Amino acid sequence: MIILGLDPGLATMGYGVVEKKKNDDTVALDFGVVLTPKDESLPVRLAMLEEGINNILNKYKPDEIAVEELFFSKNITTGIPVAHARGVMLLTCIKYCGRLYEYTPNQIKQSLTGYGRADKMQMQHVVTSMLRLNKIPRPDDAADALAVALCHAHTSRFGKLFNIR
Numbered sequence: 112m113i114i115l116g117l118d119p120g121l122a123t124m125g126y127g128v129v130e131k132k133k134n135d136d137t138v139a140l141d142f143g144v145v146l147t148p149k150d151e152s153l154p155v156r157l158a159m160l161e162e163g164i165n166n167i168l169n170k171y172k173p174d175e176i177a178v179e180e181l182f183f184s185k186n187i188t189t190g191i192p193v194a195h196a197r198g199v200m201l202l203t204c205i206k207y208c209g210r211l212y213e214y215t216p217n218q219i220k221q222s223l224t225g226y227g228r229a230d231k232m233q234m235q236h237v238v239t240s241m242l243r244l245n246k247i248p249r250p251d252d253a254a255d256a257l258a259v260a261l262c263h264a265h266t267s268r269f270g271k272l273f274n275i276r
Contacts, residue, residue, distance in 0.1 A: 113140070114267075115173035116260025117164075117204070118252050119181060119197040122147055124160055125252030128171045129242070131264040139242040140171060142253040153192060157199045164203045175210040177263035179219065179255065214262050222262040234258055 118125035127142040145163030147156035181190060181197055205211050217227040223237045235247045235254045241261055248254040 112175065112264075113171055113173045114260045114263050115167065115171065115176045115204075116256040116258070116263065117176065117178045117200055118255040118259060119179060119193055119200055120252060121153075121156060121160075121192045121196040122149060123250065123252045124163065124196065124200070125250070125254070125256035126164075126167055127248070127253060127257030127260045128167070128173065129257065129260045129264060131267075137242065137261060137264045139244060139248075139257060142248050142257050144250055144252050153195065157195060160196055160199050161203050164200060165207075168204070168207045173208060175212065175263065175267065176204045176208055177212045177214060177259045178204070179259050180213050180215045212263055212267070214259060214266075218266075219258050219262040222265050223258060 112131045114129050114131060116127040116129070124145045125142075126145065128140040129137050130140055131137050145160055147159045151159070178197070178200060181194060201211065214222075220229040220234060221227040223229075223241070224233055231251065235251070238244075238254055238257050238261060239247050242257065248257055
C-alpha cells in the first residue's frame with residue numbers, strides 16, 4: 112500500500128511517500144517539499160500548491176493519504192493562510208482518493224515514539240530509524256510529512272482488525 116503523508120504549509124508544504132509492504136515493513140519512496148514564493152498573491156500560491164500535490168498524486172498514485180491537523184497555540188491570524196493551504200490540500204486529495212485520514216500532532220508523536228510530547232529532534236531520529244535512512248530527512252517539513260505517513264501506516268492496521276473503513 113502506498114501512503115502519502117502531508118505536512119500543511121503555505122510557503123513550504125512537506126510531503127512524504129511510503130510503501131507499507133505485506134510484512135508490515137515500511138520504506139520511504141520519496142519526500143520533499145512544495146514551495147511557494149512569498150511575493151505571490153494568496154490565490155496564486157494556493158494554485159501552486161494544488162499543482163504540486165497533483166504532480167505527487169499522479170507520480171506515486173497513493174492508496175491512502177494522511178494529513179496533519181493544524182494546531183495553533185499563539186496567534187491564530189498567522190495560521191489563517193496555512194488553513195487556506197490545508198483546505199486546498201484536503202480538497203485536492205479527497206477528489207483524488209476518498210481514503211483521507213487526519214492526525215493531530217500529539218497522535219503522530221504518540222504513534223511513533225510512545226510519547227505525545229516528543230520534541231522535533233526525537234521525531235526526526237525515530238523517522239530516520241524506522242525508515243532506515245542514512246540521514247535525517249531535510250527540510251523539517253519533509254521529515255514531518257514522513258512522520259504523518261508512518262503514523263498512518265502504523266495505525267491503519269487497527270481499522271482492519273475492527274472492520275473500520
